[in-house]
Amino acid sequence: MRERLIGAVTATDEVGAIRPRRLRRLAGLRRLVRETRLSVDQLLYPMFVVPGEGVETEIGSLPGQMQRSVDRMGAAAREVAAAGIQGVLLFGQAAVKSPEGDEASSADGAVQRAIGEIKETSPELVVFTDVCLCAYTDHGHCGVLDGQSIDNDASVERIAEVAISHAQAGADVVAPSDMMDGRVGAIRSMLDAEGFSETAIMAYAAKYASAFYGPFREASGSAPAFGDRRGYQMDPGNAREALWEVGLDLEEGADIVMVKPALTYLDVVARVRAEYDAPLAAYLVSGEYAAIKAGAARGWLDERAAALEALTAVARAGADIIITYWAPEAAGWLDEGPTH
Ligand code: PBG
Numbered sequence: 001m002r003e004r005l006i007g008a009v010t011a012t013d014e015v016g017a018i019r020p021r022r023l024r025r026l027a028g029l030r031r032l033v034r035e036t037r038l039s040v041d042q043l044l045y046p047m048f049v050v051p052g053e054g055v056e057t058e059i060g061s062l063p064g065q066m067q068r069s070v071d072r073m074g075a076a077a078r079e080v081a082a083a084g085i086q087g088v089l090l091f092g093q094a095a096v097k098s099p100e101g102d103e104a105s106s107a108d109g110a111v112q113r114a115i116g117e118i119k120e121t122s123p124e125l126v127v128f129t130d131v132c133l134c135a136y137t138d139h140g141h142c143g144v145l146d147g148q149s150i151d152n153d154a155s156v157e158r159i160a161e162v163a164i165s166h167a168q169a170g171a172d173v174v175a176p177s178d179m180m181d182g183r184v185g186a187i188r189s190m191l192d193a194e195g196f197s198e199t200a201i202m203a204y205a206a207k208y209a210s211a212f213y214g215p216f217r218e219a220s221g222s223a224p225a226f227g228d229r230r231g232y233q234m235d236p237g238n239a240r241e242a243l244w245e246v247g248l249d250l251e252e253g254a255d256i257v258m259v260k261p262a263l264t265y266l267d268v269v270a271r272v273r274a275e276y277d278a279p280l281a282a283y284l285v286s287g288e289y290a291a292i293k294a295g296a297a298r299g300w301l302d303e304r305a306a307a308l309e310a311l312t313a314v315a316r317a318g319a320d321i322i323i324t325y326w327a328p329e330a331a332g333w334l335d336e337g338p339t340h
Helices: 002-012 020-024 027-033 070-082 110-121 152-169 183-193 211-220 240-251 263-275 286-297 303-317 327-336
Strands: 043-050 056-059 062-069 087-091 126-131 173-176 200-207 256-260 280-283 321-323
Touching (some): 043 110, 043 327, 062 070, 062 211, 070 110, 070 327, 087 110, 126 152, 152 183, 173 183, 183 200, 211 286, 240 263, 263 280, 286 303, 303 327
Parallel strands (some): 043 087, 043 321, 087 126, 126 173, 256 280, 280 321
Antiparallel strands (some): 056 062
């Protein structure tokens, strides 16, 4: 069709009667025909909760992002909600790390207490919680070790306990990010058995072993003490495997599936979107954010334009939910109208 049209046109008119540029002439016209419209409704904001009191410290590797103790979470969440953001994704940290990450499932843990604080100050915010062990284990891996390797099934048991503790504290959506096999099914059945059939699961379904998590590991103190995460996170070369992983997590009962990172895996986002109808999230990770921030700090990039372009790309690839450190700021930018 496309070729026939162009052929017909070039036969009668040297330049061509069909000129896509006509619709790019006016800002209003461009907005009318824009295919992807970014909305604040799509943005989910990650926040870091740490033990202690009176803590509100900017994270060196994530400019503009803070580590906060529970007593500072209420006010911060209120601001996020006031910006029009619908949900937050909480990351915690242990006061005392241990081999099995005991504190991760403690009712007095930072995340568990923060959930209550947020629900009290901003009941309209949807609270998602990251479910993992890496910020709680003394070895920094996402599961329980058997010698130098991860014991998948023992890890799944611990991960499910963490998820239950979040649900008990009032989390609306639990989000396992450990990449152990079978954890979504285990979490679903334990949640149901404990009376939390309404608590949803957002599975980090296709989570890659990425260099772009670097700044996050500083933020949550979760860098592995030895080795790396290639034994459980996905190989960057694989896209078909992502469809397999997503399919498994949906079969096990995931309500939302996620691809992570987002920008460097837009093809995977698009393929998952094409194959599955389930709600899809994509996580614009710490390194993707920090790279643009660093470029902007040097005057090499226009942060607002670059960030909105990146977020639009993730939406265009097919993500319903975009997890981003820019969420509150982007909400303000979107209020001002599009850049172009
Ligand atoms: C923990 C976890 C990580 C991220 C989210 N959950 C780090 C990792 O797997 O090493 C990365 C988030 C980011 O980089 O923004 N399992």
